[in-house]
Amino acid sequence: MPNRSYYVMKFNSSWLREFNFNVNISFQDALQTKKIIALADNQMLRLVRDITNRKVDMNNIENLFYQRDRIKRMANNKENISKLKYIQKQIYNSLFIPEYIVISIESNKDYDYMFKGNLYINGKRYVRTSCSASQGRVSKVVFCEENVSKKLLDTLDNGRDKTVPFSPSKYNAYLGTASSATKIVSTPRFCVIPDCFYTKNVNTWWVTEVTNKDDDDIIEQKTIEMEFNLFDGNGLISPTKAQEWADELGIDYLPAQWCIRAPWVKGMVNVFDFHQFCKEINGGNYLIDTIYKDKNGKPIKADLREIDVILTEGQFKLWSSYNSLDSYIENCNKNKLYWGVSIYTPKYDKDILNLNYQFIQTLDLDKEKVKKLCSQTVDYFNGVSLENYWYTLLFLMGVNLNNEKITNFINNTNSYWLKSLVINQELIKDKYIREKIHDNIKTKMDNACMGRILVDGNFQVIVPDSYAFMEHACGLEVKGLLNEGEYYSRYWVNRNVTKVDTMRSPLTYLSEHFVVDIKHNEKIDKWYKYSYTGFITNVWGEHTLRWAGSDYDYDIIASTSNEIMVNNTYHTDLPVVYQAPKPNKIVFTNEDLQIADKFT
Numbered sequence: 001m002p003n004r005s006y007y008v009m010k011f012n013s014s015w016l017r018e019f020n021f022n023v024n025i026s027f028q029d030a031l032q033t034k035k036i037i038a039l040a041d042n043q044m045l046r047l048v049r050d051i052t053n054r055k056v057d058m059n060n061i062e063n064l065f066y067q068r069d070r071i072k073r074m075a076n077n078k079e080n081i082s083k084l085k086y087i088q089k090q091i092y093n094s095l096f097i098p099e100y101i102v103i104s105i106e107s108n109k110d111y112d113y114m115f116k117g118n119l120y121i122n123g124k125r126y127v128r129t130s131c132s133a134s135q136g137r138v139s140k141v142v143f144c145e146e147n148v149s150k151k152l153l154d155t156l157d158n159g160r161d162k163t164v165p166f167s168p169s170k171y172n173a174y175l176g177t178a179s180s181a182t183k184i185v186s187t188p189r190f191c192v193i194p195d196c197f198y199t200k201n202v203n204t205w206w207v208t209e210v211t212n213k214d215d216d217d218i219i220e221q222k223t224i225e226m227e228f229n230l231f232d233g234n235g236l237i238s239p240t241k242a243q244e245w246a247d248e249l250g251i252d253y254l255p256a257q258w259c260i261r262a263p264w265v266k267g268m269v270n271v272f273d274f275h276q277f278c279k280e281i282n283g284g285n286y287l288i289d290t291i292y293k294d295k296n297g298k299p300i301k302a303d304l305r306e307i308d309v310i311l312t313e314g315q316f317k318l319w320s321s322y323n324s325l326d327s328y329i330e331n332c333n334k335n336k337l338y339w340g341v342s343i344y345t346p347k348y349d350k351d352i353l354n355l356n357y358q359f360i361q362t363l364d365l366d367k368e369k370v371k372k373l374c375s376q377t378v379d380y381f382n383g384v385s386l387e388n389y390w391y392t393l394l395f396l397m398g399v400n401l402n403n404e405k406i407t408n409f410i411n412n413t414n415s416y417w418l419k420s421l422v423i424n425q426e427l428i429k430d431k432y433i434r435e436k437i438h439d440n441i442k443t444k445m446d447n448a449c450m451g452r453i454l455v456d457g458n459f460q461v462i463v464p465d466s467y468a469f470m471e472h473a474c475g476l477e478v479k480g481l482l483n484e485g486e487y488y489s490r491y492w493v494n495r496n497v498t499k500v501d502t503m504r505s506p507l508t509y510l511s512e513h514f515v516v517d518i519k520h521n522e523k524i525d526k527w528y529k530y531s532y533t534g535f536i537t538n539v540w541g542e543h544t545l546r547w548a549g550s551d552y553d554y555d556i557i558a559s560t561s562n563e564i565m566v567n568n569t570y571h572t573d574l575p576v577v578y579q580a581p582k583p584n585k586i587v588f589t590n591e592d593l594q595i596a597d598k599f600t
Helices: 013-018 027-032 045-051 058-072 078-095 106-115 133-137 146-157 170-177 239-248 274-280 325-335 357-361 368-380 389-397 404-411 416-423 425-429 431-449 465-473 524-529 590-599
Strands: 006-012 035-039 094-105 119-121 124-130 141-143 183-185 189-194 195-210 218-229 235-238 257-262 266-270 286-291 300-303 309-312 337-342 352-353 452-464 499-503 514-516 535-537 554-561 576-578
Touching: 006 078, 013 094, 027 035, 045 094, 045 146, 045 170, 058 078, 078 094, 078 425, 106 590, 124 146, 124 170, 124 590, 133 141, 133 170, 141 146, 141 195, 170 590, 183 239, 218 576, 235 239, 235 465, 266 309, 266 452, 274 465, 352 554, 368 431, 368 452, 389 404, 389 416, 389 425, 389 431, 416 425, 416 431, 425 431, 452 465
Parallel strands: 006 094, 189 286, 189 309, 195 576, 235 266, 452 535
Antiparallel strands: 006 035, 094 141, 119 124, 124 141, 183 337, 195 218, 235 309, 257 266, 257 337, 286 300, 352 452, 452 554, 499 514, 499 554
16 A cells, blocks of 8 residues: 655744744645645654544545546546545645644744744644754754654653763764654563674874854864774664565565664664574574673663564664663564564665765766766767657666666656656657757756766665674674675675775765675575675774765665776775764753754
């Protein structure tokens, strides 16, 4: 069943200020003035519907969408227009959530005033409810109807010990993950293990920030002892449980990596047969230490034969606010809080990488090298001919085409001229369609001039060495299957490529082009048999610095075998590093959250 969006109101604080933050507005008026937005379903919206006893019959919703789309294809007369309006009104009535609104904050003064409880919408008071990291970056805050907000926050707190100090900004970020779009999956049997740290000396361009804003920061070459969290944001899921999730979500393949959300839990899990690891590598011992301790101060053991998912400490953000994992699970059950998947790896990796100006301007290029770098894109444009129907059609539908993408295009595109051309190739002779093709070519050429250059490659999820992960979990010496400088990607192995240039957005300095060797052997292929996609790293390198401060919570990396890029980087230059400020942990109040919101 398709994931249908829900509708909520969104206001600018300056507009609310015009009405002294006391507004009466109907859904229809809000819709006409573009104050309605669509949000994918998430834990917060599900709880709001539960709190307000709002039941949504998705089968009925799908029937309404089917009727609407069917009528849209019929004659454009008064009767059908009337039917369309009636059906659309039913859809809106079913999917509109009035208790939840999003506000774009345009001044601290506006926010301070609303934070004090001075916001009224349609006669009801709305209060500040959450501000996730992504919302804070674009100055958006969620306000909910007062009574709903209290119940919502009590539920999302999930019985945590509120006397345990925690950073207000971190709390905001982790509570805000409940507003991430997710699809519910069955709760796994899981355990939590400590993070694994590795310290090494790194040659850097070290940046010392100065207090005077008119002065430049101090930048010097310096060797720094740095600590790396080897599996930051990453856990493992058994192949059996991953297949269950795939079946539950109607996926016809087994994704290699999953981005997960649960109460105070976020990050990625990689499919890896840790049961087989215990049997073959750990001498048949399935018991591992977890992060929680018994009354004698000894780590509580988990039997991996009874576990589906292994999480790391950094993934379970508020683990210290619960005296045991059982207490946390009990609260999740009581509060009806579920596990969800926000994204998972596609069935096939793409074959063409669209570069951007950041990826290009940090290369060591002359005019001849620029010409060679652009050659694949130029050939792509030159192949378009109004006499060559098939090439032109594929050009219009974009790169990285496969059966699924073409089918989805036919079923969902609003580009009716292009859909018509797909159905009837004789229309390539039509004057209007020829003009549309010309405009499309010009647009893509303009984009190419701004850096949208095509090369062989793709984006893949960054995955730490799961074999090393299990060595850590089992208390073995952590070595992994890859040496320093070695990386694994099934995609590149299948193409006999042994060296690629890697980069991650936003790429801002020369050394963030990182050329690496692709390694594989029989042992690696065996243990990473489920990693049909994913860029697997070793546990020895400083790649997280080279990749714009990446971690392993479903960050993605671009890689290409293009020889111009591989051979013309400044990857031997030093990474740029500075001492990131660490937020203080306190027993915070609502006012502390307000301060954190404004800082974000």
